[in-house]
Amino acid sequence: MSELSDQDLLQDYRLHKSETAFxxxxxxxxxxxxxxxxxxxxxxxxxxxxxxxxxxxxARKADGLRPEIVLEGWLxxxxxxxxxxxxxxxxxxxxxxxxxxxxSTLQDNTDDDAWNQFAxxxxxxxxxxxxxxxxxxxxxxxxxxxxxxxxxxxxxxxAATQKRVHRAVEKLRLFFSKxxxxxxxxxxxxxxxxxxxxxxxLTLAKTVxxxxxAPGAVVQAGAFTALPKxxxxxxxxxxxxxIVLGVIxxxxxxxxxxxxxxxxxxxxxxxxxQQQIEPAAQLxxxxxxxxxxxxxxxxxxxxxxxxxxxxxxxAAAKNGKTPSAATSAREKAEKAKEIARADGQEFxxxxxxxxxxxxxxxxxxxxxxxxxxxxxxxxxxxxIEEFExxxxxQWLSTIVMTPSSVHPEQPALxxxxxxAILGEAGFxxxxxxxxxxxxxxxxxxxxxxxxxxPLSRDQSAQLLDIFAKASPAYQSGxxxxxxxxxxxxxxxxxxxxxxxxxxxxxxxxxxxxSLMTLVKGFYENRAPAK
Numbered sequence: 001m002s003e004l005s006d007q008d009l010l011q012d013y014r015l016h017k018s019e020t021a022f023x024x025x026x027x028x029x030x031x032x033x034x035x036x037x038x039x040x041x042x043x044x045x046x047x048x049x050x051x052x053x054x055x056x057x058x059a060r061k062a063d064g065l066r067p068e069i070v071l072e073g074w075l076x077x078x079x080x081x082x083x084x085x086x087x088x089x090x091x092x093x094x095x096x097x098x099x100x101x102x103x104s105t106l107q108d109n110t111d112d113d114a115w116n117q118f119a120x121x122x123x124x125x126x127x128x129x130x131x132x133x134x135x136x137x138x139x140x141x142x143x144x145x146x147x148x149x150x151x152x153x154x155x156x157x158x159a160a161t162q163k164r165v166h167r168a169v170e171k172l173r174l175f176f177s178k179x180x181x182x183x184x185x186x187x188x189x190x191x192x193x194x195x196x197x198x199x200x201x202l203t204l205a206k207t208v209x210x211x212x213x214a215p216g217a218v219v220q221a222g223a224f225t226a227l228p229k230x231x232x233x234x235x236x237x238x239x240x241x242x243i244v245l246g247v248i249x250x251x252x253x254x255x256x257x258x259x260x261x262x263x264x265x266x267x268x269x270x271x272x273x274q275q276q277i278e279p280a281a282q283l284x285x286x287x288x289x290x291x292x293x294x295x296x297x298x299x300x301x302x303x304x305x306x307x308x309x310x311x312x313x314x315a316a317a318k319n320g321k322t323p324s325a326a327t328s329a330r331e332k333a334e335k336a337k338e339i340a341r342a343d344g345q346e347f348x349x350x351x352x353x354x355x356x357x358x359x360x361x362x363x364x365x366x367x368x369x370x371x372x373x374x375x376x377x378x379x380x381x382x383x384i385e386e387f388e389x390x391x392x393x394q395w396l397s398t399i400v401m402t403p404s405s406v407h408p409e410q411p412a413l414x415x416x417x418x419x420a421i422l423g424e425a426g427f428x429x430x431x432x433x434x435x436x437x438x439x440x441x442x443x444x445x446x447x448x449x450x451x452x453x454p455l456s457r458d459q460s461a462q463l464l465d466i467f468a469k470a471s472p473a474y475q476s477g478x479x480x481x482x483x484x485x486x487x488x489x490x491x492x493x494x495x496x497x498x499x500x501x502x503x504x505x506x507x508x509x510x511x512x513x514s515l516m517t518l519v520k521g522f523y524e525n526r527a528p529a530k
Contacts, residue, residue, distance in 0.1 A: 003121055004024070005069060006020075006025065006028070006071040007071075008252060009022070009504070010062055010071070011020040011024070013025070013059075013062055014063055014452075016064055019209070019420060021255055022059065022209060022212070023205075023206075023209045025058070025071075026055055026205050026208050026209045026212070027205045029071065029075055029273050029525070030051060030055075030070065030074070030144075030204060030205045030208060030337065031200045032072060032138075032142060032196050032407060033050075033051045033054050033055070033075050033079050033196055034047055034048070034051045034200035034201075034204065035196060035197045035359050036075075036079040036080060036083070036123055037051055037054070037079050037082075038052035039120070039123055040079075040083030040084070040086075041083055041086060041087060041088065044201075046086065048200075048201065048204055048207075048224070049210055050079065050082050050083050050086055050199070051079075051204060052083055052207065052208050052212065054078050054079050054082055054258050055208045055209070057078055057082070058078070058212070059077070061213045063232075064299070064497050067471050067528050068155070070135040070138070070139065070153060070154070071512070072135065072139060072142065072143065073131060073135035074136050075132050076123075076125065076126065076134065076138055076142075076383070076441075077127060080126075081123075083123075092432065095392055110139075110261045110463060112171075112302065114183045114187045114188065114190075114191045115191040115194070115195045116177045117181045118181045118183070118188070118191070119195070120406070121175070121176055121179055121181060121403070122192070122196070123174075124175075125171075125172045125175040125176065126138075126172070126363050128175060129171060129172070129181060130172075131163065131167055132154060133164060133167065133168035133171065134154070134168070136150060136152060136154060136161065136165045137138040137165065137168050137169065137172070137192075139153050140165050141155070141189055141192045141193045141196065142192070142196050142197060144193055145193070147161055147165075150165065166185075168188055169185050169188060170185060172188060173185050176188070178378065180380035180381050180382070188312065199350055209239075218378060240449060267279050275478075297365050305523060306397040319461055329353045333431070337400065339470060340400040340401055340402050341398075341399075341400050341409070343399040343400075343401045343402075344399035344406070345399070347399075347401055348396060348399065355396075358395075358396065359392060359396070362392045362395045363392060364392075364397070366388050366395075367388065368435075368444065369437070369441075370387070370388075370391075371442075371518060372438075372440050372460075372464070373429070373430065373433040376429060376432075376433060377426055377429040377430065377433075379422070379426070382428070383421060387418075387420050387422070389502045390413055390417055390421060391412075391413050392411060392419075393410075393512050394408070394411070394412075394413055395408040396408075398410040398411075404516065415427070418430050433476060434479065435478070435479045435480060436464070436468060436474060437469040437472065437480075437481055438480045438482055439464055439468060439474070439480045439482070440464060442467060442482055443455065443460050443463050443464050443467070445509055446463070446505045446506050446509050447460065447505075449505035451510055455498075455502065459498060462497045463497060463506075464504065466490050466493045466494055466497070467480070467485060467490055468480065469489075469493075470485050470489045470490040470493075471484060471485050472484050472486075482512070482513055483513045483516075483517075485510075485513075487510035487513075490505060490510070491507060491510065493501070494506055
């Protein structure tokens with residue numbers, strides 16, 4: 001008798017809520033899900049938790065899955081997204097620990113240097129493939145199926161399947177190459193086939209099945225929360241004993257397992273509570289620091305104003321002249337800038353927490369500002385890291401701070417430092433990028449203004465080209481200037497590239513130059529304050 005397919009088992013579970021059918025699905029795919037989660041988070045305990053969460057999601061969404069879906073592909077993408085949500089809730093320190101753990105785990109395969117290098121990129125690369133391409137790779141290399149079996153799973157003939165697999169692998173190889181990891185397609189496929197699936201812990205499949213099918217199981221972003229009705233079941237001796245024997249069959253004494261589980265769940269609850277309390281405490285501390293800084297700034301500003309007023313009065317009395325309003329304003333502005341610079345450096349020196357927050361903000365902003373340049377110049381990961389570290393250090397060394405803002409006075413690296421990092425050819429590309437960077441900023445803002453439909457990478461590239469052609473300053477060899485763009489021309493050309501909501505965002509962006517002209521005129525023309 002032939003083995004039931006995934007769709008047969010899903011149908012049995014949909015119609016009859018068959019725990020046997022669902023347990024068979026878990027048993028069949030638990031190693032795939034666990035392996036993807038392990039690659040993402042690096043910590044086996046976290047990978048187990050994510051595995052449980054993914055199968056809970058499968059149990060809840062089984063009724064909505066299309067009959068033609070390839071379950072391996074669906075599970076892979078669901079596991080990847082669940083893992084990313086989990087990682088977003090972890091601290092940067094935990095991410096570094098995860099990377100170290102993954103490196104130490106992968107180094108066991110000393111005969112497979114390729115796997116060590118591209119394993120951290122594999123799941124993101126797979127997510128960028130079309131669904132049918134990703135399914136082809138999953139069936140061919142993760143499950144090690146023959147081309148005939150893959151063709152049957154995708155409802156294609158063998159020739160078309162072979163071409164699709166080849167194209168998908170080539171896309172993966174190019175994805176790795178752009179990130180500085182260069183290997184042939186043959187090496188990539190061999191490494192994936194050999195290393196992509198790890199053995200899950202022996203009891204994980206039974207644990208997952210029990211938890212996923214427990215009444216009241218709930219899913220929260222980034223974490224698995226144990227289930228109210230599941231604990232009610234655990235309180236019943238007969239049910240409790242059945243679950244214990246089904247999940248941990250090797251324990252002879254039920255009471256030992258109960259005590260162990262109580263300890264585990266207590267620790268997890270305390271951990272989750274601490275994760276909620278600690279950020280709240282940090283936020284309270286930052287707010288208190290911000291309040292103290294505002295008070296300090298107000299006192300300093302009052303002192304400066306008094307000193308400036310006294311200096312001006314003394315000078316007027318001595319010379320018999322009244323200082324001009326312009327001179328007084330310039331002196332006041334220079335003094336305020338000196339105070340803002342000194343406050344910034346004092347804040348960095350006295351608040352390690354504030355410094356850490358500014359470093360995180362700086363890294364995110366730098367990566368956003370220069371992402372297009374990284375792609376254009378095809379920088380290696382090492383070059384990107386050195387460039388971002390140097391730029392972040394530049395930001396911190398020139399930080400100025402007021403109660404309402406924090407920003408660097410010199411956000412860009414000196415040219416000689418960029419040359420030292422990127423070489424002459426890289427610097428030429430950097431200089432070219434600076435000419436077009438204001439247009440890239442506009443593209444990013446349009447993507448932000450359209451949250452329901454942010455721009456894809458292809459749309460961003462096409463819109464950037466449209467802006468470049470509509471910018472006379474850029475076309476003449478200078479730096480692009482948003483104030484000189486022909487926005488009517490840009491909007492007309494963008495209609496073939498953007499959706500309706502994205503076009504509305506583009507139109508909103510086009511209004512900013514005229515708005516700033518009106519604001520400038522207001523300040524130039526209004527009567528001086530008395």
